[in-house]
Amino acid sequence: MTARWLEMAMDVVFPDRETHAIPMMDGPLRPNSALDECPVLAELTQPDDLTFTDDGALLTSSGTGVFATDGKAVAQFDGPVTAIASLAGGRLAACVDGIGVVLSDGRRLEQVNGKPLHCATAILEGADNVLYIAQGSAKHAEADWVRDLMEKNASGRIIRWDLDTDRSETIIDGLAYPYGLALDHDRRSLLFTESWAHTLSKLPLDVDPGRGLREVLIPNMPGYPARIATAPDGGYWMCLFAMRTEMLEFVLEEDDYRNEMMATIDPAYWVRPTLRADRHFLEPLQGGGFRVLGIIKPWAPPRSYGLVVRLDEDYEVVASLHSRADGRRHGITGIAVNNGLVVAAVKGDDKVITIQEEGRP
Secondary structure (H helix, E strand, O other), rough: HHHHHHHHHHHHHOHHHHHHHHOOHHHHHOOHHHHHHHOEEEEOOOOEEEEEEEOOOOEEEEEOOOEEEEEEEEEEEOEEEEEEEEEEHHHHHEOOOOEEEEEOOOEOOOOOOOOEOOOEEOOOOOOOOEEEEEEEEOOOHHHHHHHHHHHHOOOEEEEEOOOOOOOOEEEOOOOOOOEEEOOOOOEEEEEEOOOOEEEEEEEEEEHHHOOOOOEEEEEOOEEEEEEEEOOOOOOEEEEEEEEEHHHHHHHHHHHHHHHHHEEEEEEEHHOOOOOOOOOOOOOOHHHHEOOOOOOEEEOOOOOOOOEEEEEOOOEEEEEEEOOOOOOOOOOEEEEEEOOEEEEEHHHOOOOEEEEEEOOOO
């Protein structure tokens, strides 16, 4: 009885304690070095998002351009390209920070419901010539994602744009940095990740705008999820661009400390996740991250990390590929699938890698 009363008291005092507990990395999430062994498909500066064209060609966004695997520029824009999608008929859609969504036929979407469309993090083609767009933040540019996290914002939204009627609308808002979009296998629901909430959710496509009738499928991930892709043989592939740590979770709860840190310290040296640790002597968490001779321990608290997970059709993790604290494939932000070929964008280490060869299970 005493234990039950104590549990009830803890629920009242700390109502979100289960949500904030970082899940253990075991079972199918057990750390390994599989990502470090994946072959390199292309080397580009900070590749971010990936898409396959109708004829199977891979396109990668990097900086202000979109590139083929041989490094040849396919398109250039007037701002950073934050997401791309290959559309039916050979068209290309690009999210350009500071502008909005730009189509290769010249059309643009610059605002929705009177609000500017910046920090678009994902774009997906659905049925009937409709595009779905994830806007990570209404307060910051995509390059300022760390500040959005440290401010604990939830100003993101998902937008539906009907290209036939040119009508656009917000279908759900108040999201904690939505980063990835995919259709489920029955093509009746939209899957989306929320990085700051560490979740994967499902939203029916026939939902009325603004009702936000979503179902949380994975409520508490060990890291910050980015893009997700539907696998043709069932299930899904998802990448996480950084991991949560106990120190970071503590800082996010300590508002006074966090606000002073943000006001007085260079963002490069905040207690924060990053796509690639610089190993600078001013970086935090070094006490747990180095041996005496300066060798990074693979099990050290990760300031940067690489992780790709395979989900089954019930959204359970069945396999994972890692690049641990001492690895060379950190900050994975993009994943794309074409038949059996699975590729990932390693933004932290300037590579596009092959996760699974075509024709292999």
